[in-house]
Amino acid sequence: MDLQAFTQRILPVQGRLFRLAQMFLGNREEAEDAIQDVLMRLWTNRQQLETYQSIDALAVQMTKNLCLDRLKSHHKQKVQYNVDMTEVQAAEMTPHRQLENADSEALIYKLISELPEQHKLVLHLRDVEEYSFEEIEQVTGLTNANIRTILSRARQKLRESYLKANDYGSGY
Amino acid sequence: MDQDIEKLLEKYYEGETTIEEEKVLKNFFQNEVVPEHLKTHGxxxxxxxxxxxxxxxxxxxxxxxxxxxxPKQAPIRRFGSWLVRIAAGLALLIVGFTGGLLLQQRKDQGDIAFLPKSKDEVSHxxxxxxxxxEKVSETSASERIQAVNQSYKLSExxxxxxxxxxxTLNFDPNVNVRLAACQALQHFINEPEVxxxxxxxxxxxxxxxxQITLIEVLVSIKEKRAVEPFQQLLRDEKVMEVVRAKAKEGVSELTSADV
Known part of the structure; x- marks a missing residue:
């Protein structure tokens, strides 16, 4: 695999890897550093890449493992949600709405990061990256039913903790 | 519409929605107008x-x-594998050898064309x-000396x-060539007229x-006919003293041998 082929196959995935890393690590610099590491590892092992069914799934797995390793080795506390994430908001929103959204999104991020790793990962892949269940199976190695259960629990948990945080009480 | 959304939300929290349905939900909550009771899902x-x-x-x-x-550039700049290098080396060797052989062959052919069959005839x-x-003016003295010297290698x-x-002995303009001719003739003294x-x-x-060389040659072959010219040399005042002494010696040797 030469550089061109590598770039064509891997680089489109890099945004996805970056978002995943950012979700786990909580800030842009560390996320970039992590996916750079992942891409370099893929590049040095490019001879073996052909033998994998899905390079995407492999790359996502590597990113997840690397991020979890880093979190462990650094003994990191949960990082504050990076506010610059909201800079990409749609322009038609009013400043007040934007601020409100930024606040609620930061809160959502914080709540997601409190979820267990497995739930975090499945929720991220499905709701942010819009992965199909088959793709999630490839990455996580879980069965379809398992994934649905985890997803459902993660969504409900997120909803609950959001309501609790905003003092809305229970129910929709 | 709101009821559809409510149903979708229910399915969503059960983990049963498709990606398309989830996209519908995302679009719905991106809109400005979200009913109050649904806002918390936004x-x-x-x-x-x-x-x-x-x-x-x-x-x-x-x-x-x-x-x-x-890391990509380094391996590409290298010149092939070991096999390729060895092949290139061999190719160079082969080109060198065949070139040498061809040159040698051409030289041999040229020599054969230039030289007739036997070596003797060549030299003749x-x-x-x-x-x-006629060619004295065109050839150099050394070339003529060489030709003279080659003459004693002839078998006949x-x-x-x-x-x-x-x-050459009598008329060559160069003293050294004449001397060489004189020495060459010494080898052919048995030939007629020499x-x-x-x-x-x-x-x-x-x-x-x-003159001295000639005297020596003539004395060594005991040529009686030389006595007369020796005596002429002795009488000639212009001839150098050494030559005259040599001639005198020659005369006495030739005449004494006669006795």
């Missing part, structure tokens, strides 16, 4: 949408390109062509060669060196 969908727009910074891509580029013609009287000489040598020619030459030569 936050997470808003997060999902904006999180999806995140991309690594532009500098990241160029940094990555820099990291990927250098070569000597004749160099010593030919004919009259043409001895005449040429005699001519001793006679030497006796006659004694009267012609003026160079003391050649």
């Amino acid at each position: 936050a997470q969908f808003g997060y999902f949408v904006s999180a999806r727009n995140e991309l690594p910074s532009l500098t990241f891509n160029s940094q990555l390109a820099n990291l990927l580029e250098p 013609q070569a000597i004749k062509s160099v010593l030919a009287f 000489v004919d009259q043409d060669i001895t005449r040429l040598l005699v001519n 001793s006679e020619a030497l006796v006659q030459s004694l009267a012609i030569q003026t160079d003391p060196n050649i």
Whole structure:
């Protein structure tokens, strides 16, 4: 695999890897550093890449493992949600709405990061990256039913903790 | 509409929605007008949408390109595998050898074309062509000396060669060539006319060196006919003292041998 082929196959995935890393690590610099590491590892092992069914799934797995390793080795506390994430908001929103959204999104991020790793990962892949269940199976190695259960629990948990945080009480 | 959304939300929390249905939900909550009782669901969908727009910074891509580029260049610049190198070396050797062989062959052919069959004939013609009287102005003294010296390597000489040598001895403008011719003729003293020619030459030569050599040659072959010219030399006042002494010696030797 030469550089061109590598770039064509891997680089489109890099945004996805970056978002995943950012979700786990909580800030842009560390996320970039992590996916750079992942891409370099893929590049040095490019001879073996052909033998994998899905390079995407492999790359996502590597990113997840690397991020979890880093979190462990650094003994990191949960990082504050990076506010610059909201800079990409749609322009038609009013400043007040934007601020409100930024606040609620930061809160959502914080709540997601409190979820267990497995739930975090499945929720991220499905709701942010819009992965199909088959793709999630490839990455996580879980069965379809398992994934649905985890997803459902993660969504409900997120909803609950959001309501609790905003003092809305229970129910929709 | 709101009821559809409520149903979708229910399915969503059960983990049963399809990706298309989830997209519908995301779009719905991106709108400005969200019914009050549904607003609390908006936050997470808003997060999902904006999180999806995140991309690594532009500098990241160029940094990555820099990291990927250098390891790629090194192996490509190298000149093939060991096999290719060895093959290239062998190819060079073969070209060198065949080139050498071809050159050698051409040289051999050229030599054969230039030289007639036997070595003797070669030299005969070569000597004749160099010593030919008309060519004296064209050939150098050293070339003529070489031709003269080659003449003693001939296994058999004919009259043409001895005449040429005699001519050279008598008329060559260069003293050294004449001397060489004199020494060459010494080898062919048994050929007809050679001793006679030497006796006659004694009267012609003026160079003391050649005169002495001639005297020595004539004495060594005990040529009686030389006594007369020796005595002429003795009488000649212009001839150098050394030559006259040599001639005197020669006369006495030749006459004493007679007795």
